[in-house]
Amino acid sequence: MTVQDLAPVRRALISVSDKTGLIDLARALESLKIEILSTGGSAKAIREAGVAVRDVSELTEFPEMMDGRVKTLHPKVHGGLLALRDNGMHVASMAEHGIVPIDLLVVNLYPFEAALARGAGYDEMIENIDIGGPAMIRAAAKNHAFVTTVVDVQDYGALLEELKAHGDEAQTSYGFRQKMAQIAYARTGAYDAAVSTWMASAIGEETPRRRVFAGELKQTLRYGENSHQNAAFYTDGSNRPGVAVAEQLQGKELSYNNFNDTDAAFELVSEFLPTDGPAVAIIKHANPCGVAKGATMKEAYQKAFDCDRTSAFGGIVALNGALDGETAEAISEIFTEVVIAPAIHQEAKDIFARKKNLRLILAPGLANTAEAGLAWKQVSGGILVQDRDNGALTVDDLKVVTKITPTEAQMLDLLFAWKVAKHVKSNAIVYVKDGATVGVGAGQMSRVDSALIAAKKAERMAQALELPQPLTIGSAVASDAFFPFADGLLEAAAAGATCVIQPGGSMRDEEVIAAADEAGLAMVFTGMRHFRH
Numbered sequence: 001m002t003v004q005d006l007a008p009v010r011r012a013l014i015s016v017s018d019k020t021g022l023i024d025l026a027r028a029l030e031s032l033k034i035e036i037l038s039t040g041g042s043a044k045a046i047r048e049a050g051v052a053v054r055d056v057s058e059l060t061e062f063p064e065m066m067d068g069r070v071k072t073l074h075p076k077v078h079g080g081l082l083a084l085r086d087n088g089m090h091v092a093s094m095a096e097h098g099i100v101p102i103d104l105l106v107v108n109l110y111p112f113e114a115a116l117a118r119g120a121g122y123d124e125m126i127e128n129i130d131i132g133g134p135a136m137i138r139a140a141a142k143n144h145a146f147v148t149t150v151v152d153v154q155d156y157g158a159l160l161e162e163l164k165a166h167g168d169e170a171q172t173s174y175g176f177r178q179k180m181a182q183i184a185y186a187r188t189g190a191y192d193a194a195v196s197t198w199m200a201s202a203i204g205e206e207t208p209r210r211r212v213f214a215g216e217l218k219q220t221l222r223y224g225e226n227s228h229q230n231a232a233f234y235t236d237g238s239n240r241p242g243v244a245v246a247e248q249l250q251g252k253e254l255s256y257n258n259f260n261d262t263d264a265a266f267e268l269v270s271e272f273l274p275t276d277g278p279a280v281a282i283i284k285h286a287n288p289c290g291v292a293k294g295a296t297m298k299e300a301y302q303k304a305f306d307c308d309r310t311s312a313f314g315g316i317v318a319l320n321g322a323l324d325g326e327t328a329e330a331i332s333e334i335f336t337e338v339v340i341a342p343a344i345h346q347e348a349k350d351i352f353a354r355k356k357n358l359r360l361i362l363a364p365g366l367a368n369t370a371e372a373g374l375a376w377k378q379v380s381g382g383i384l385v386q387d388r389d390n391g392a393l394t395v396d397d398l399k400v401v402t403k404i405t406p407t408e409a410q411m412l413d414l415l416f417a418w419k420v421a422k423h424v425k426s427n428a429i430v431y432v433k434d435g436a437t438v439g440v441g442a443g444q445m446s447r448v449d450s451a452l453i454a455a456k457k458a459e460r461m462a463q464a465l466e467l468p469q470p471l472t473i474g475s476a477v478a479s480d481a482f483f484p485f486a487d488g489l490l491e492a493a494a495a496g497a498t499c500v501i502q503p504g505g506s507m508r509d510e511e512v513i514a515a516a517d518e519a520g521l522a523m524v525f526t527g528m529r530h531f532r533h
């Protein structure tokens with residue numbers, strides 16, 4: 001096979017489920033003197049628009065049959081796509097069997113992903129698995145030395161430009177065909193990823209022997225976690241509310257770290273439903289440095305900010321409700337990288353318009369933290385897959401293990417601390433008072449250190465705010481995993497915590513409970529752990 005840079009396009013086969021842009025494309029191809037072959041519905045639409053088109057069934061001399069399951073699966077189609085135009089034997093076979101070359105394939109597939117999104121039943125999903133389309137795409141893309149393959153409506157414009165760019169005859173360059181072939185294979189790969197992932201869940205296969213992940217480029221990023229790392233953001237097609245589908249209203253492009261931190265902030269604040277009242281989370285390096293509820297959004301922000309004002313500088317702020325003017329004014333007082341909210345008042349937009357660098361993101365509603373799904377993490381040579389941590393508790397799930405039972409107000413703070421601890425890197429210790437974090441210890445290798453660091457931060461804030469004592473005095477404390485020894489719990493007690501929430505389940509639970517009783521603490525067990533790494 002010799003690769004020609006320019007390949008003529010004299011015949012196209014169009015078979016599209018999504019008919020967007022179809023007529024304009026067909027008209028343009030006709031004006032370029034390209035013969036159009038097409039399948040049932042596509043051919044009908046083209047013909048109705050007054051453009052000349054030949055039915056594939058006329059070419060194959062076979063009717064489309066079995067509800068469209070068989071229409072293009074024929075040697076006259078696949079031979080026309082796959083034949084090497086410079087191979088004598090291929091050319092002879094074409095002549096012998098009446099196969100004509102097909103130089104351009106335009107296909108988009110049965111809308112399997114859309115059927116999945118609307119929760120279609122098993123039989124409907126099966127009928128939405130396209131067979132003939134992927135077969136043609138793979139054939140044409142393999143023969144990109146001669147054939148151009150287009151699978152995305154968004155590429156119609158580039159195709160037409162390319163066809164017109166090389167003189168009077170419609171031709172495409174090798175580079176263009178290669179580029180389109182790569183996209184084509186990624187499309188069929190993503191399609192089969194969606195089919196196999198759906199199938200695993202439909203048949204209750206939790207750990208299928210083979211798994212595929214597919215992504216679509218949302219944007220290239222200036223760099224990754226560090227400036228020497230290339231990076232890009234790919235969406236997974238789930239349309240889950242959050243950073244992937246949110247709209248950026250102003251500010252510089254989100255960086256890799258911005259995406260990561262904004263996601264962490266938004267997932268955390270989404271733990272608090274609008275019915276819980278206004279809530280704000282401030283995130284640095286994927287850990288919260290302040291989370292609070294308030295009577296107003298401004299109050300929630302102020303309380304979150306007061307947890308750790310030093311760390312909040314350059315942070316990511318996420319809100320569970322509308323960003324109003326007074327909250328925007330308060331946020332504007334320090335340097336903030338990103339603000340994300342499910343609604344943004346015009347007044348807030350006007351205030352942030354003065355802060356050109358601040359990235360303002362409008363999310364389409366809160367994330368559903370209870371939603372089931374998979375979480376992926378790359379390790380050397382593989383990918384770890386697990387269920388998303390969608391664990392959630394109510395007061396009824398808690399077991400009081402100490403002599404003292406938490407009061408109703410303490411219970412509320414314990415549950416608040418527990419929700420926050422779920423989003424803090426382990427070992428996580430979170431002190432909460434009156435619906436606001438007052439100390440967060442994150443990512444330490446020792447639980448005792450997390451308890452100590454959080455308490456130290458609270459002391460520092462008390463000094464800065466000129467409070468008579470740290471807010472950890474009389475606080476509720478959450479530990480994301482059990483206390484293996486009493487020492488971590490005693491550190492929290494020394495910091496002034498009066499009630500504790502933790503999973504329980506340690507070999508030394510008895511010892512830890514005895515220490516809690518002796519320190520006069522109320523303690524509840526959740527029976528659920530929230531490690532996060």
Ligand SMILES: NC(=O)c1ncn([C@@H]2O[C@H](COP(=O)(O)O)[C@@H](O)[C@H]2O)c1NC=O
Binds near residue numbers: 041043068107133134
């Ligand atoms: N079975 C086949 O031979 C076949 N060939 C093409 N298709 C698909 O049929 C759709 C277009 O159908 P229509 O032109 O009838 O609207 C395209 O999404 C295309 O990928 C097929 N359908 C399913 O496999």
